[in-house]
Amino acid sequence: MREVVTNAPLSGEIGHRKYGVPVARALSVCYNEAQRRSVTMSVRTRFAPSPTGYLHIGGARTALFNWLLARRHGGQFILRIDDTDEARHVDEAVAKILEGFRWLGIDWDEGPEIGGPHGPYYQSQRGDKYEAAIIQLIKSGKAYPDLTPTTEVDTLRRAAEAAKQPFVYRGKERDMDPAAALDVYLSKRPAVRYKVPSGRVVALDDKVRGHVEWQTDLLGDFTIARNEGKPLYNLATVVDDIDMKITHIVRAEEHLSNTHPQLHLFEGLGGEKPVFAHIPYVAAPGTKKKLSKRNPPPGVMVALEEYEQAGYLPRAVLNGLARLGWSLDDKTEVMDLQTVIDNFSLEKVVAAPAGLDPDKLYWLQDQYMKQLPSAERVDRMIPFLAAKGLISAPPTAEERETVAKIDAASGDRLKLLSDIVRYGEFFFTPTIDHDKEAAKHLRKEGAAEVVEKIKDALATLEPFDVKSVEGAISQLGASTGLGGKINHILRAATTGRSVGPGVYDCVAILGREKTLRNLEHTLAAIREGRIV
RNA sequence: GGCCCCGUCGUCUAGUUAGGCCUAGGACACAGGAUUUUCAUUCCUGCAACAGGGGUUCAAAUCCCCUCGGGGUCACCA
Numbered sequence: 244m245r246e247v248v249t250n251a252p253l254s255g256e257i258g259h260r261k262y263g264v265p266v267a268r269a270l271s272v273c274y275n276e277a278q279r280r281s282v283t284m285s286v287r288t289r290f291a292p293s294p295t296g297y298l299h300i301g302g303a304r305t306a307l308f309n310w311l312l313a314r315r316h317g318g319q320f321i322l323r324i325d326d327t328d329e330a331r332h333v334d335e336a337v338a339k340i341l342e343g344f345r346w347l348g349i350d351w352d353e354g355p356e357i358g359g360p361h362g363p364y365y366q367s368q369r370g371d372k373y374e375a376a377i378i379q380l381i382k383s384g385k386a387y388p389d390l391t392p393t394t395e396v397d398t399l400r401r402a403a404e405a406a407k408q409p410f411v412y413r414g415k416e417r418d419m420d421p422a423a424a425l426d427v428y429l430s431k432r433p434a435v436r437y438k439v440p441s442g443r444v445v446a447l448d449d450k451v452r453g454h455v456e457w458q459t460d461l462l463g464d465f466t467i468a469r470n471e472g473k474p475l476y477n478l479a480t481v482v483d484d485i486d487m488k489i490t491h492i493v494r495a496e497e498h499l500s501n502t503h504p505q506l507h508l509f510e511g512l513g514g515e516k517p518v519f520a521h522i523p524y525v526a527a528p529g530t531k532k533k534l535s536k537r538n539p540p541p542g543v544m545v546a547l548e549e550y551e552q553a554g555y556l557p558r559a560v561l562n563g564l565a566r567l568g569w570s571l572d573d574k575t576e577v578m579d580l581q582t583v584i585d586n587f588s589l590e591k592v593v594a595a596p597a598g599l600d601p602d603k604l605y606w607l608q609d610q611y612m613k614q615l616p617s618a619e620r621v622d623r624m625i626p627f628l629a630a631k632g633l634i635s636a637p638p639t640a641e642e643r644e645t646v647a648k649i650d651a652a653s654g655d656r657l658k659l660l661s662d663i664v665r666y667g668e669f670f671f672t673p674t675i676d677h678d679k680e681a682a683k684h685l686r687k688e689g690a691a692e693v694v695e696k697i698k699d700a701l702a703t704l705e706p707f708d709v710k711s712v713e714g715a716i717s718q719l720g721a722s723t724g725l726g727g728k729i730n731h732i733l734r735a736a737t738t739g740r741s742v743g744p745g746v747y748d749c750v751a752i753l754g755r756e757k758t759l760r761n762l763e764h765t766l767a768a769i770r771e772g773r774i775v
Numbered sequence: 776g777g778c779c780c781c782g783u784c785g786u787c788u789a790g791u792u793a794g795g796c797c798u799a800g801g802a803c804a805c806a807g808g809a810u811u812u813u814c815a816u817u818c819c820u821g822c823a824a825c826a827g828g829g830g831u832u833c834a835a836a837u838c839c840c841c842u843c844g845g846g847g848u849c850a851c852c853a
Contacts, residue, residue: 407777495847655815729812
């Protein structure tokens with residue numbers, strides 16, 4: 244006879260798209276605002292990273308989905324550090340993760356630094372709770388101490404593998420009397436295994452995977468604590484999720500198989516089962532393989548901080564992350580956070596792996612850069628210039644003014660915040676060098692004469708502004724017969740670059756003095772054959 | 776190998792729960808053109824997909840079965 248254990252839905256608010264009963268729709272007519280709030284207020288989600296030293300872009304996405312669900316329903320988002328493996332507990336590693344969240348603007352209601360009613364929020368500090376759970380489980384006959392040496396278990400495992408049989412381990416002590424088992428546990432502190440019942444089917448109605456079943460006969464008695472009472476991941480997670488009253492577990496799909504043992508633990512511990520949603524992992528661009536930090540595809544940034552360093556805007560990354568496996572509708576791509584919060588639902592999360600699309604993220608970044616008020620863009624670009632030593636930190640009023648002018652003259656050319664370095668470097672250096680493309684224009688026959696004429700024209704130009712420079716240069720273009728082509732030479736000779744902000748703007752921002760100096764410098768370089 | 780999941784343009788996706796509104800929509804990328812006296816914008820056009828095979832049905836991307844492909848996971852790690 245088979246019994247079926249399922250995770251009963253906690254609320255009808257979020258019915259499953261395929262298998263869930265559309266309770267919300269059925270009840271919506273009789274829902275009043277207070278009732279709706281009482282249901283939605285109960286949503287508590289969590290993100291439980293293991294402190295590895297950086298925030299993986301996929302992890303950030305998982306955290307975002309949890310955060311979004313909590314915010315959407317007026318609930319709480321909890322941050323917990325999964326550092327049961329003591330070697331993983333490193334303060335700087337945790338700090339890195341928290342910095343990542345702060346940069347993105349994902350705040351947590353309970354967790355590191357702020358605490359909360361269900362703390363501590365570091366698993367390494369919750370040993371007593373795991374110990375209590377282990378004892379409770381042994382007392383109630385749900386778990387037992389395993390005295391078999393690991394070497395022996397390994398041998399059995401290998402034998403099963405060799406025979407191509409599933410390895411289903413049941414310890415010798417599984418039928419030991421609970422009281423005796425507890426004595427053994429307390430005195431010898433051996434590993435502890437959960438007694439998986441046989442002949443049952445465990446079912447899960449996952450919010451994104453749908454209905455999933457496992458046969459208990461295929462699951463061995465899994466370990467919940469290694470010797471010396473050190474709790475293992477599955478145990479710690481379930482104990483904490485119950486203790487912290489987590490209602491919705493949204494995590495990456497690689498945890499789907501962990502759900503089977505965890506479901507047993509929820510039952511054994513008498514905890515209410517949360518709603519589960521296993522979201523697809525983030526795949527490397529153009530593949531279905533999980534994006535990994537260990538061997539990232541060339542040019543693909545995996546750690547969140549790399550995006551910050553590259554000059555991405557948090558809101559662009561947020562938008563990109565939200566679109567990874569989730570969509571608002573059939574056409575909306577650019578949406579602010581509030582729109583995402585207002586519309587987020589697990590039902591719209593796709594089940595297939597979501598490939599990261601760097602091109603699209605870059606495009607999104609461009610969209611947000613255009614929207615950004617100039618003053619804010621300038622504020623955010625300044626650190627990139629300062630980091631290169633091009634301006635002082637903090638910048639002087641004059642430097643800030645120049646950056647603002649460059650920004651205005653650049654129009655939509657600045658895609659990444661760091662582009663200011665590429666586009667504006669020469670404004671802050673005492674002299675200029677000539678890049679390859681610029682050199683091409685300056686190597687042309689008669690270039691020196693043209694540069695000379697430009698210098699003469701600008702030397703006495705009055706006033707010296709964008710309009711007058713444009714007038715003078717176009718006149719010169721006409722008289723030399725070069726027409727618009729004179730601009731190439733002008734740019735190359737004054738900035739050393741072939742691309743950049745509007746060329747008349749560049750000259751005007753540079754000012755007469757610096758422009759003439761750069762022209763002299765270029766002239767000397769041409770004549771001394773230093774332009775190559 | 777066992778178990779589990781997934782499979783719509785090159786990419787991200789809409790559409791799949793309630794089969795017809797889909798000769799499959801949008802976006803990114805790419806190609807071409809227009810605007811811009813650099814570049815970047817902007818605009819227009821184009822390219823391009825239901826993994827395959829069987830069913831069920833008047834009708835299937837949508838339901839059923841099989842095959843193939845991809846992935847995840849199988850610890851006294853998290």
